[in-house]
Amino acid sequence: xxxxxxxxxxxxxxxxxxxxxxxxxxxxxxxxxxxxxxxxxxxxxxxxxxxxxxxxxxxxxxxxxxxxxxxxxxxxxxxxxxxxxxxxxxxxxxxxxxxxxxxxxxxxxxxxxxxxxxxxxxxxxxxxxxxxxxxxxxxxxxxxxxxxxxxxxxxxxxxxxxxxxxxxxxxxxxxxxxxxxxxxxxxxxxxxxxxxxxxxxxxxxxxxxxxxxxxxxxxxxx
Amino acid sequence: xxxxxxxxxxxxxxxxxxxxxxxxxxxxxxxxxxxxxxxxxxxxxxxxxxxxxxxxxxxxxxxxxxxxxxxxxxxxxxxxxxxxxxxxxxxxxxxxxxxxxxxxxxxxxxxxxxxxxxxxxxxxxxxxxxxxxxxxxxxxxxxxxxxxxxxxxxxxxxxxxxxxxxxxxxxxxxxxxxxxxxxxxxxxxxxxxxxxxxxxxxxxxxxxxxxxxxxxxxxxxxxx
Ligand SMILES: [Zn+2]
Numbered sequence: 001x002x003x004x005x006x007x008x009x010x011x012x013x014x015x016x017x018x019x020x021x022x023x024x025x026x027x028x029x030x031x032x033x034x035x036x037x038x039x040x041x042x043x044x045x046x047x048x049x050x051x052x053x054x055x056x057x058x059x060x061x062x063x064x065x066x067x068x069x070x071x072x073x074x075x076x077x078x079x080x081x082x083x084x085x086x087x088x089x090x091x092x093x094x095x096x097x098x099x100x101x102x103x104x105x106x107x108x109x110x111x112x113x114x115x116x117x118x119x120x121x122x123x124x125x126x127x128x129x130x131x132x133x134x135x136x137x138x139x140x141x142x143x144x145x146x147x148x149x150x151x152x153x154x155x156x157x158x159x160x161x162x163x164x165x166x167x168x169x170x171x172x173x174x175x176x177x178x179x180x181x182x183x184x185x186x187x188x189x190x191x192x193x194x195x196x197x198x199x200x201x202x203x204x205x206x207x208x209x210x211x212x213x214x215x216x217x218x219x220x221x222x
Numbered sequence: 223x224x225x226x227x228x229x230x231x232x233x234x235x236x237x238x239x240x241x242x243x244x245x246x247x248x249x250x251x252x253x254x255x256x257x258x259x260x261x262x263x264x265x266x267x268x269x270x271x272x273x274x275x276x277x278x279x280x281x282x283x284x285x286x287x288x289x290x291x292x293x294x295x296x297x298x299x300x301x302x303x304x305x306x307x308x309x310x311x312x313x314x315x316x317x318x319x320x321x322x323x324x325x326x327x328x329x330x331x332x333x334x335x336x337x338x339x340x341x342x343x344x345x346x347x348x349x350x351x352x353x354x355x356x357x358x359x360x361x362x363x364x365x366x367x368x369x370x371x372x373x374x375x376x377x378x379x380x381x382x383x384x385x386x387x388x389x390x391x392x393x394x395x396x397x398x399x400x401x402x403x404x405x406x407x408x409x410x411x412x413x414x415x416x417x418x419x420x421x422x423x424x425x426x427x428x429x430x431x432x433x434x435x436x437x438x439x440x441x442x443x444x445x446x
Contacts, residue, residue, distance in 0.1 A: 009428075009431070009432050009435065010413060010428055010431065010432075013406055013431055013435070014406070014413070017345070017406050017407045018345040018346070018348065018349050018357060019406070019412070021353070021355065022355040022356055022357075022358065025356075025357055025358050026358040029358040029359050029360050030358075030360075032360050033360040033361075033364065033366065033367050033368065034367075034368050035368070036368060036370060036371070039360070039370075041435070043333075043334065043338075044435065044438065044439065044442075045435065046334070046338050046341065046342055047334070047335060047337075047338045047384055047385065047388055048388055048392070048403060048407070048435075048438065049338070049341045049342075049345070049407045050334075050335060050337035050338035050339070050340065050341035050342075050385065051337060051338075051385055051388045051389050051392060052392070052403065052404060052407050052408070053296050053297065053299075053300045053337070053340075053341050053344070053407075054292075054293070054296055054337045054341075054385070054389075055389060055392070056296055056299045056300065056303070056408075057299060058295030058296050058298070058299055059295050059296075059298040059299045059302060059311065060295060061294050061295055061298060061312065061315065061316075062312050065290075065294065065312070065315075065316060066287060066290050066291075066294075068316055069290065069294070069316045069319045069320050069323075070283070070286075070320075070323070072316060072317065072320035073319075073320035073321075073323035073324055074323075095365050095366060096364075096365060096366045097366070098366065099360070099364055099366035099367060100360060100361035100364040100366065100367070101358040101359060101360065101361065103364075103366070105358070
């Protein structure tokens with residue numbers, strides 16, 4: 001694999017422990033779909049979680065718990081609603097660009113997504129947002145063009161899904177994850193040739209600095 | 223995302239949601255908890271949980287009863303340590319084991335030990351119940367997935383004997399390393415909060431976790 005920039009090990013452990021919120025978990029799971037090394041580390045962390053739970057002192061279940069559980073298991077209508085898993089709504093014609101679970105969150109592969117204008121030729125698709133909660137979105141940066149200049153209040157992780165970008169002398173290709181914290185006013189530039197498509201997750205809303213972005217940011221809420 | 227959140231909220235049953243005690247995280251004396259460990263069992267004496275879990279996929283109730291007797295009280299402890307009260311923990315443990323019954327046909331013993339898989343089922347359930355969120359996971363059948371190598375030292379983790387090897391490896395870690403691992407898995411705190419709980423710098427929390435996993439990996443590779 002040519003992936004050079006991975007999520008921090010902390011993120012993998014916290015993903016395995018179930019401590020990451022959904023937006024960060026989406027990025028880790030999507031990276032793991034493309035990265036065998038991080039997939040293996042995550043699995044190891046989950047195996048450690050399993051052993052820790054198994055090794056912990058047990059707490060007695062209530063009387064009749066097994067029978068009650070069997071009844072729940074056999075009658076999910078009663079007490080348990082099976083969560084629909086995010087799935088692609090489009091029939092796949094070729095190998096998709098977006099791996100699962102991302103494709104499910106986007107509502108399909110690249111064709112047919114509803115891109116919104118970000119300014120300077122860039123577009124985005126919101127995937128997850130909420131007051132104070134981490135935000136996840138797809139970004140599409142035209143080949144050879146910069147991402148609208150921005151800083152952010154917290155951590156931002158950007159994973160490349162198609163094309164590549166360079167930032168601060170480093171090249172980020174498919175599967176690579178760039179981590180940028182609040183101190184860094186960074187300036188990713190898409191490589192010439194192909195539009196660059198990324199999954200970007202941020203702790204807090206981005207502050208875009210370009211004039212157009214600054215004008216529209218209050219309205220589009222990213 | 224809005225649609226996902228909507229699904230997420232709709233999918234938590236009222237009883238479960240009421241039982242989930244959102245946001246509660248009672249202070250616990252972790253150092254006391256850590257001393258409550260069971261003496262290490264000899265894992266070689268354990269039943270073959272992986273095979274039993276495979277049998278559950280064929281609706282084998284006796285196999286399920288064995289798994290339940292072993293795992294349900296431990297899943298209950300897990301929920302208690304994450305801040306549930308006794309009734310909530312009982313409810314969540316039963317739900318988790320019911321999910322084990324219903325999803326057992328998705329269990330692949332080549333990919334995970336039974337304890338790993340049951341842990342992930344319980345983990346996802348408590349994320350659903352406590353935070354009303356999904357835990358996004360890759361799809362092993364996705365055409366966009368980078369496929370696994372058939373044989374690789376790195377894939378040791380997926381092997382059958384892993385749970386007992388990891389059990390032994392954990393016993394060989396330092397007390398400090400075990401402690402941060404337990405806090406990582408049993409406390410719904412950030413690493414920053416763990417650093418406050420233990421009164422050690424954040425960088426030390428991160429490096430202990432990294433070292434602990436590095437050691438476990440090395441031990442697994444050596445024992446293969
Ligand atoms: Zn990776």
